[in-house]
Amino acid sequence: MGIQQAIRINSMSLDEWQARVDLAACYRLIAHFGMDDLIYTHISARIPGPEDHFLLNPFGLLYEEVTASNLVKVDLNGTIIDPAEEEINPAGFIIHSCVHEARTDIACVIHTHTVAGVGVAAQSEGLLPLSQTALLYTGLIGYHEYEGLALNPEEQARLLADLGDDKQILFLRNHGLLTCGRSIPEAFIMMYYIEQACRMQIAAQAGNGLHLPSKDVQDLAHAQAMTGLGAPIGSREFAALKRRLDRLGADYAR
Numbered sequence: 716m717g718i719q720q721a722i723r724i725n726s727m728s729l730d731e732w733q734a735r736v737d738l739a740a741c742y743r744l745i746a747h748f749g750m751d752d753l754i755y756t757h758i759s760a761r762i763p764g765p766e767d768h769f770l771l772n773p774f775g776l777l778y779e780e781v782t783a784s785n786l787v788k789v790d791l792n793g794t795i796i797d798p799a800e801e802e803i804n805p806a807g808f809i810i811h812s813c814v815h816e817a818r819t820d821i822a823c824v825i826h827t828h829t830v831a832g833v834g835v836a837a838q839s840e841g842l843l844p845l846s847q848t849a850l851l852y853t854g855l856i857g858y859h860e861y862e863g864l865a866l867n868p869e870e871q872a873r874l875l876a877d878l879g880d881d882k883q884i885l886f887l888r889n890h891g892l893l894t895c896g897r898s899i900p901e902a903f904i905m906m907y908y909i910e911q912a913c914r915m916q917i918a919a920q921a922g923n924g925l926h927l928p929s930k931d932v933q934d935l936a937h938a939q940a941m942t943g944l945g946a947p948i949g950s951r952e953f954a955a956l957k958r959r960l961d962r963l964g965a966d967y968a969r
Contacts, residue, residue: 730763735783737899738770738823739967740957744903745827746778747960750910752828753777756891757807760823760899761815767791769815771808773801782969791816806865813871814878814895821883821895823902831913832892841886842912844927845919849912850936852905857882861889884909896949904949 727735738760745751745758754775762768770786772778788796793808795801811824835842841858842849859877862870878885878895884905885893892909896902919925928936941948960967 728764732783734760734762734899735770735786736968737953737957738786739781739783740953740960740965741823741825741899741903742772742778742781743960743965743967744956745825745906748907748910750827750829750906751778755804756826756828757804757811758823758825758902759807759811759815761821762788767816768796769811771803771811774804774807775802782967784969809865809868809871810874810893813875817875818878818880818895820897823896823899825894825896825902825906826887826891827906827910828891829910829913831917832886832910833890834917835913836886836891837889842909843916843925844933845925846912846915847936848908848915850928850933851908851912851940852884853933853937854941855881855883855905856886856909857884858886858888859893861887898947898949900949900953901947902949904952907952 738758741758741760742751754777757771760770762770768788768790770788772781773785773787776785785798785801787798787801787803789803789808789812790796791812793803793805793812795803807826810826814821814824842853842856844850844853857877857879859874862873874885883895887893892906892913894902894905894909896905943950
């Protein structure tokens with residue numbers, strides 16, 4: 716680590732550094748579970764504080780190269796604050812900035828282009844209640860029509876309308892998945908399980924006939940999942956997975 720980088724890190728608040736470490740871990744975990752897409756797609760996190768700053772990956776890095784110190788701090792206008800020599804993917808700014816601006820309850824936004832996620836997003840009925848996993852967050856899911864690459868600022872209003880003020884997951888039709896969490900662990904665990912649900916749906920559709928649980932059971936499973944089983948949603952899983960990264964020698968926290 717160079718002197719200038721060390722000075723820059725030492726000038727950060729502890730809250731910002733923790734957000735950077737957790738976001739970098741999230742990037743590594745998305746790659747670990749095969750949900751990344753070369754240098755594309757994005758994960759953003761709000762930096763605690765009044766400035767409305769958030770963090771994105773530097774454009775051009777693989778997820779396995781993202782670290783706490785090389786994440787890019789930007790404001791809601793897309794102005795890069797630190798480090799100034801980096802650049803971000805414009806599509807990442809279009810999608811993420813509008814969610815962070817409109818939904819102050821959201822701390823982290825994850826966007827993916829997985830085979831299973833796009834496969835279900837391209838189905839007219841979307842996610843079906845075929846598995847316990849599909850039922851976990853069913854009451855928090857919305858759908859947004861495909862409008863081409865996310866480079867048009869006018870799409871932001873329509874994306875926010877589909878997200879509303881009560882959804883945390885969007886199926887981006889013919890495009891991919893979006894999860895929004897009140898914390899980085901919550902956004903991650905929602906993405907992990909919605910991805911698993913999509914994989915399970917594609918697998919189930921390869922067989923003969925589909926069996927759906929009753930509506931009462933669907934509602935019960937969702938209500939049970941939202942309790943977090945006595946802890947904030949995703950907190951236990953994310954802590955355990957960070958320990959896995961540490962055992963693997965991942966350098967995300969530098």
